[in-house]
Amino acid sequence: MRERRAAATDGATLLTNDGMEPLTANAVIRLTMFDYHTRVWCAHGWQDIKPIAAELLKRLPLQSNPAKDGVWGTFNIRGHFYSFRVRMGGITVDFVDVRNVTRDDGLNVSRETFGGTTDLETTWDIAQECAALKLRGTTISSMAMTDYIDGDYAGFKRHFPPLDKEVYHRMRPAYYGAIVYSKPGECRDCRSWDVNSLYPSIMRDAPMPVDAPVWYGGKYRYDADYPLHIDVITFDARLKAGKTATLTNILPVWGYEGERLDSTLGVVTMPVTDVDWETLTENYDIHVWEHVGGWKFRKSHGLYYTYVDKWFHVKQTATGERRQMAKLLLNSLVGKFGASLYRPMLHPKPSADGGVDFTVDKPESANSLAWLPTAAYVNAYGRRILSRAMNANADRVLYADTDGMILEGLDAPMGIETDARKLGAWKNDHTYERLRILGNRKYCGVETDGDTVMRLSGVHRAAPIPYDEFLPGARHLNDDGHTFVL
Secondary structure, X not given: OOEEEXXXXXXXXXXXXXXXXEOOHHHHHHHHHOOOEEEEEEOOEEEEOHHHHHHHHHOOOOOOOHHHHOEEOOEOOOOOEOEEEEEEOOEEEEEEOHHHHOOOOOHHHHHHHHOOOOHHHHHHHHHHHHHHOXXXXXXXXXXXXHHHHOOOHHHHHHHOOOOXXXXXXXXXXXXXXXXEEEOOEEEEEEEEEEEOOHXXXXXXXXXXXXXXXXXXXXXXXXXXXXOEEEXXXXXXXXXXXXXXOOEOOOOOOOOOOOOOEOEOOOOEEEEEEHHHHHHHHHHEEEEEEEEEEEEEEEEEOOOOHHHHHHHHHHHHHOOHHHHHHHXXXXXXXHHHHOOOOOOOEEEEEEOOOOOEEEEEEOOOOOOOOOOHHHHHHHHHHHHHHHHHHHHHOOOOEEEEEOOEEEEEEOOOOOOOOEOOOOOOOEEXXXXXXXXXXXXXXXXXXXEOOOOEEEEEOOOOOOOOOOHHHOOOOOXXXXXXXXXXXX
């Protein structure tokens, strides 16, 4: 691949070794996504342009034909390039811009951390910070995986061999989401408690699967060489009184997307990690109809020590953008392990009229830098940790989500270790004088120092809705200027 070096000037032109050329969609795509590896000059030397190319593309006139290409969500409400979502053969594929290397709530908040007065300047600052940390990639998850592998791709494939396509699709339902719980209402004097880097602590310290899975028929029988297992089981389950509902699987349970289920609503057949099966039996009365079979794995300790310890140290000792980047890297690696395999790829290309068209390729081979069992086990351990903490404090739980919970009262939680600086321990995050919960991921609280903390999709956390206006049925504007009803 021939290398083409380019420097961004005022955002309107590109300086290449062929001279100046206008910053058009054709030029950016040709230089960044076709036959050149384009780099830009910054304080840390020549760097890959791709983290800022998407931001440049966002500002250019793009064309798409939803009827022809099946593309929707190409532009945000302000008409800027944001992301693409293509549906083909029942599979959804996303192509997203540089916001993948920013915080979840976008460049506005990132500007507070990384600096810059415009989106492009903020993106440039992020790219330079990535360069200073010797990170390579166009998304935070790809940076995390590249840093984790650290050049040892042969070792990675030895520990995490690609899964057969059929095995992958049968195993995929074992990887599902976190617990989310809410008790709508108002409360005074309550505290939120979060696990310090939950997923990284699990990857570091819990037994994790490794090497090629081995299929077995029927019920798993203990094997010292293969102690971890994902079992395919036909069963029905009903929640025990006073216990935590952990079934949230969106695939085998009749389209109850994201909901916590008090029962399986009948008999289901699904793959379950041994960790999840233990959690299910703690919380549900279960009747097993059949042990179909499953996959067993060798277990490992230590494969993630270096990566987690490195970035947790940065998180604990750094400030500002360096600390923020460390937090992102710690939390993004498991998501990369769980990335979809055999995923269609969306390729932009210049159109004859100067706009951009897209082609979709369906790959026959898997994404070799993802390994589903790791992600399935990390999420399973996470559900077990949170469900046990909720059960130990069942009479006080007001809200819970993924790695934390809000408890009524100011007393420390029962049954958990609290240490603000220890990896995997719980810490007090917020103390509320008043808290109003309207539903899952929809609450607003006033802290003891008077600050307002809000969780609500589509509304900037840095500009929360005032507590007294955070009411059911109230009308507000979201970040895109649209009216919505709480």
